[in-house]
Amino acid sequence: MIKRLLEAGVHFGHQRKRWNPKMARYIFGEKNGIYIIDLEKTAEKLKEACEFLKNTASNGGRILFVGTKKQAQETIRSSAERCGMFYVDRRWLGGMMTNFATIKKSVARYSEIQKIKETGVVDNLKKKEISQLTKEASKLEKSLGGVLEMKRLPDALFIIDVKNEDLAVKEAKKLSIPMVAVIDTNSDPDPIDYPIPANDDALKSIELMALLISDAILEGVNIYKKAENAAKKEKEAKDAEEAKGKGDVKAQ
Template identity: 35%
Template sequence: MAPYISAKRKGIHITNLTRSAHFLSEACDLVFDTASRGKQFLIVEWAAIRARCHYVNKKWLGGMLTNWSTTETRLHKFRDLRMEQKTGRLNRLPKRDAAMLKRQLSRLQTYLGGIKYMTGIPNIVIIIDQHEEYTALRECITLGIPTICLTDTNCDPDLADISIPTNDDAISSIRLILNKLVFAICEGRSSYIRNP
């Protein structure tokens, strides 16, 4: 991370904003091009809702992408349970069975709610905290999925395809970067809709 740090004051590293802006521009271009071809993204929840993308907002389940067949089976189970709940079939079951299925539905909603409509492996994954989401990054590397990571000074920028050096503890900087990426996704999608 040394090339991306401009100074150190009172034990706090300050990232080089010129480099951050360069990599953010590069990431926006990649995201725009990918969205303009109608590809899928995996991102953080509040940004994903605006960009109509898939998201993971709780713990990344190991094997979510590398073991896609199992994840797909769990997604089918999740959709079936949601349909049973909407139609009222769960209420007609004995209390014990209904309670067990409702608990299972709640757990599936917690971990798979953001990817419930995902039909295949995403084309780009945007990771906010590379240090915390190392499992997700390793899965993307294994599958060859391009990744855009917001990297702090305790991260390895070489692991991601595009690393945007930033302070991942500062919510305002994360929000700014995600807003730029979401805008690029929305613009790319609108150009895809106009020119399929």
């Protein structure tokens, strides 16, 4: 694991002048004015975070991936989709969780527009009305594309760069939603339940963190699906047995 972390440049932190003293316990040393992250601690914290998210997913929990800066957007989106979770990759809308009812209205509006298109109602509208609906749908999809299927608040968040995603952190903290986050040397790890000290700027580092996190979640999802299928089969067998019993009684 250490080799993979090293090859991805996970150990490179920020310049000394940009550091957050609260990250001192995760720093190995300094080279050419750049802080070097202790990869032993990264591996340790990563393991804890993966275990937590695996357990969350294995119990049917839903995880929201958050990463809106340019180099994180594609990775956040593809990693979340890979394990069937939600994501915010463009802009965090204020109140996305603390004012969830409003977000649900926007999601409902998007579904309504899609239904208008699918049922052919749109064919009876004027060009101007069609154009307005298309623009509205496009705007909603851009800002809410990754949460359009999120019917309730997430059970956990996975965040790339907490400094950049401070609104998401504040909302999750207020609602007591657990957070897993990639924390660089310029950030405050204290609000995060499962901080992973790592480079949150380099693409390779972001990709590796997201891959390992999504792997853990996928493992949990598979455990949940197996348990769900087993429970379904058990119920079907029980129902069949009860039906057979009723049939035997009638025959008598």
